[in-house]
Amino acid sequence: MKSRNAWTRILGTAAAAGVLAWAVTAGGQPSEATAIGPVADAGPGFAIEDYNYPNADKILAEQGIVLKRGDGHIVLANCGSEENLLKFLARDRADVCFKVTGDEGFLTLEIKSVHGVRTADSGNTHLAMTAEGDDRVEYDIPAKTWEGVGESVDGREHVLVEIRVTK
Template identity: 80%
Template structure:
C-alpha cells in the first residue's frame, strides 16, 4: 500500500466522522430539562430582613425580646468590657449592648427599665411605652440618666434604641 493512499483513507474517515458528529449536534436541540436545571442552579438573592439573629433563644434564656435592627447595636455581656450601653431594669440583671457603627437602631421589648448609661461615644435616643403612651428620651454620650419608671413612677417598656456618633 502506498503512503499516499493511507493518508487519503485516514483523512476520508476523519472527515466522514466529523461530518456525522456535526450533523448529530446541529440537528439536536437542548432539552428544556437541561435549561431548567441550569436556571434552577443559579444562586438566589440575599435579602436582609433585619430580624435579630437567635431572638427566640435570647427570649427563652434572658427574657429579652429582640425584634429588628441593623446589626450595629448588639446584645453584650455587661462584664465583657466597660464601654457599653447599659440598661437598669427592676427585677433583673443589667442588660448591655455594644454599639458598633456610626449609627444604629434596634427594636426590642425590655420591661421595667428605669436607668441607662450611654457608651463613651454614642448619643442615644430611646423610645419607651407606659400604659399605651409613648415616651422618648435623648441622652448624650457618656451619661447616666434615670428614665421610665424612675422619672414618673409607672412601669415602662423599652421598645427602641437609636444611636448616633
C-alpha cells in the same frame, strides 16, 4: 503577494466550512457536554435581609428579653465583657447591655421596667419607651452619660421599645 492572498482565502473558506459543518451536525444547539443550566438550581439562593434579630427566640427563653428587629449595629452583649457598652438598668432583672458596632444603628425590643441607662462613647442615644399602655415617651441622651429614664422619671412602669444611636 498573489500566493499569500490565495492562502488567506483558502484558510478563511476552510474555517467557514468547518463552522457550518459543526452547526449542521449539532443541529445548531450545544451538546450535553457543553449545555448550560440555570445557576440558581446549583448555587445558594439570594440572601434577603428581613432585619429580624437572630436567635431572638432563644434569647427570650434564656434571658426574658424580646429582641425584634434591627440593622445589626446594636447587638446584645454580656455586661462585664468589655468597656463602652450601652447599659440598661431594670427592676427585677439583671442589667442588660448592648454593643454598638457602627456609626449608627437601631434595634426594636421589649425590656420591662427600665429605669436607667448608661450610654456608650459611640454617640447620641435615642430611646423610645411606652408607659402603661400606649403612652409613648422618648429620650435623647448624649454619649458617655448615666441618666434616669422611665420609672425613675415619672414613677410609672415603662417598657423600652426602641434604641437608636447616631454619631
